[in-house]
Amino acid sequence: MESPGSMAVRTATISAILLLLIHGACSFYLPGVAPDDFSKGDELKVKVNKLTSTKTQLPYSYYSLPFCNPGRIVDSAENLGEVLRGDRIENSPYVFKMREPQMCNIVCKVKLDAKMAKEFKEKINDEYRVNMILDNLPLVVPMRRLDQESPPVYQLGYFVGLKSQSGGKDEKFFIHNHLAFTVKYHRDLQTETSRIVGFEVKPFSVKHEFEGKWNEKNTRLTTCDPHAKHTVVNNNNPQEVGENKEIIFTYDVDFQESDVKWASRWDAYLLMSDDQIHWFSIVNSLMIVLFLSGMVAMIMLRTLYRDISKYNELETQEEAQEETGWKLVHGDVFRPPNKSDLLCVYVGTGVQFLGMILVTMIFAVLGFLSPSNRGGLMTAMLLLYAFMGLFAGYASARLYKMFKGTDWKKIALRTAVLFPAVVFAIFFVLNTLIWGQKSSGAVPFGTMFALVFLWFGISVPLVFVGSYVGFKKPAIEDPVKTNKIPRQIPEQAWYMNPVFSILIGGILPFGAVFIELFFILTSIWLNQFYYIFGFLFLVLIILIITCAEITVVLCYFQLCSEDYLWWWRSYLTSGSSALYLFLYATFYFFTKLEITKLVSGLLYFGYMLIASYAFFVVTGTIGFYACFWFTRLIYSSVKID
Incomplete structure (x- = not known):
């Protein structure tokens, strides 16, 4: 006979192997649990996620469109749930320095061929959004409410582009090629380190122009001023999408100190819907259901108590023969279905x-x-x-x-x-x-x-x-014996029809x-x-x-x-x-x-x-x-x- 000690060791070993197999098969881990502290000048790497659309419900990887890439695309490790959701998290060419604003940074220049232009137009027409991540925070676009005093509503991700309202053959498509990022941080006054508590963007469509010969590192754009405190973007002339069009992708990044602490940084993301309507609706539903449940329980308890008392008071055979209701089917109620x-x-x-x-x-x-x-x-x-x-x-x-x-x-x-x-x-x-x-x-x-x-x-x-x-x-023993011959079921009222x-x-x-x-x-x-x-x-x-x-x-x-x-x-x-x-x-x-x-x-x-x-x-x-x-x-x- 196996000793309890050896049995426990064997059980523990099997459990450990099982957990390792699950971990390996599912890549199950909890990302972003501990906060990251950044000093001034530390590198912040923005990651890109899937393109999403509420019109098609079909996610696509970021680089399925000819966006600027960092040269070598690296996929991040993902758990089972992320893969099933269609998440594809990859590195990007957007790299910031902590608390060091950058204005009018050039990412790359892309010349569209017919295929690339068609892909961009399809995604813009289907209202696809670009999703990015910084320090495990998703990128949001702040949208002002009609009531200016209320806090802004946040939209997850920014639209790839927009289209003109003309429609028909004259319909034009414009791409959001300039991104004005805002990184919000909470500073620790004792250590002078900072934690990221917000990641926002305002997208623009700008047909960039430049002086002289093209050189990504040294080219000076005439459509935005990199030396200004806040880049003034000339977006009166948006960047159209079409064959042989040259698109210059640029970005700004500004850093804003925030009173929001790291533990509360998700609050803004989670308050995207109108809370008052949400809470009122749920409470209203709960109150109605609780009231109905109380009524049902009260009726059932009173009726059942009366039935059981009546059946247990029947003493003579004549009374027993006159009985009706649920007691009559006691010999068939536990018959297997x-x-x-x-x-x-x-x-x-x-x-x-x-x-x-x-x-x-x-x-x-x-x-x-x-x-x-x-x-x-x-x-x-x-x-x-x-x-x-x-x-x-x-x-x-x-x-x-x-x-x-x-x-x-x-x-x-x-x-x-x-x-x-x-x-x-x-x-x-x-x-x-x-x-x-x-x-x-x-x-x-x-x-x-x-x-x-x-x-x-x-x-x-x-x-x-x-x-x-x-x-x-x-x-499991039945409380009553089942008869050998099934009892005939009487004709039922219309409201007792099974369907x-x-x-x-x-x-x-x-x-x-x-x-x-x-x-x-x-x-x-x-x-x-x-x-x-x-x-x-x-x-x-x-x-x-x-x-x-x-x-x-x-x-x-x-x-x-x-x-x-x-x-x-x-x-x-x-x-x-x-x-x-x-x-x-x-x-x-x-x-x-x-x-x-x-x-x-x-x-x-x-x-x-x-x-x-x-x-x-x-x-x-x-x-x-x-x-x-x-x-x-x-x-x-x-x-x-």
Whole structure:
């Protein structure tokens, strides 16, 4: 027999190897955790990220356009989440000296051929933005509000260019070739070092002119004065994009001291939306749902108490024969449903997803998954999903054994494969479409291998381990005996029709989240930060309560009408909220987004289909377990001969 010490050593070794494999496969790390201190004159290197557009939703690498490059392009190491988001972080020719302003710096001169001009025009027409990073801070363009006293709104990245309003054949395209950077810093008076707390830009389109022969280092531009304190840019004559056009790329950089401390530097980025409307909407939604939940709980408790008291007071056989309601179906209510194996699989998958969401929310609320850690949220979710396979296997095997199942390996395999296979198939088709568009959003082979490794190397084995443990446990005993012959279900009223009651049941859970859903969709598809994880966690708790209560209420009405086929209906009742989620996503697509390309539309609906499917699994599992607990509770509370 193996000693406890050697077993612990072996477990620790396996865990260490597993973590190393995950680290190597996913490049999972937390960038920008510690602040960087810069002295005057220290070199500041600006990095470039993907080009993004809310019109196409297809990211491209910065150097897919003929911008100035530093000679040797170096890709930064990225975690799994960043790669899946389409981030491509690379070095750039923009290099500053800390607290040393530079005016009218020439980066390079580019002569456009027909192909290059066409690429620029396409990106300008699709409203692509250039994203840059300095000391882990994304570049923003300050936009003044109508109310001049209010703080400015920040737009992530600057537009590649703009086009004339004339339209038709006379439509002209202009490129933003002069960038006026502003680096904000907070100075430490004791050490005289500084920390970067802001990175802003104002883009201009300027048709630069110069004197004499071209020489990048010594050429003097007549369109801007490098000796002025603030460069006066003559942008009355913008730089047009066209074949054989010569574009000179330039930049200014100014340094401004700020009172903002390093720990608060992300606050400005996270306040891009109108907070008052956001908070009021969430609080309003929570109050409505809490009120409805309280009403439902009160009605259920009073009605159930009366029912149980009445059934337990029945003494004579004549009285027992006259009884009606949910007690009559006690001999059939725990009869295994049709396709019980599939139900076990979906319940196990829902447990896996719910566990992942709860743990992720806890980490996010505690601040471990802030927007400063790009890709951290997605990486954490994927890793947690893989590790939650243990609970998925356990839940499905326990339910399977209760249904008198014998082949636990079969149920474990189906639990491990069914949901991920469907999602992976949709994801693979979407990735092929992205790859066909030559977008940086296409997942490379190495990342695809990491995802497959997470699935088959970690999730699948853990599902089998969980199933083995769950199947070894004693079977869950039913509180009442099941009759050998199924009872006939009486004809039901129209409002108890399964389709109708299932669709009605999904409205309330969707109502608990639809306002928050608007902000989540906006952050994903309109390139904004989402940060109020505390409120999102509250909404998640409200969603769980609402799913449980509405399913229990409808399950109670179903049993009272002597319909004992509650297993699948309990899952579908709260799970139907996913249908409303997808319908809302469709409404959002046509009212809020400006997507016109077919591939972009397919990407949107493909990803929202995956999200809706996951929402169905989570909410369905909550409803199922609520009804499972409820039926066991009420049938164990009455005297049954």
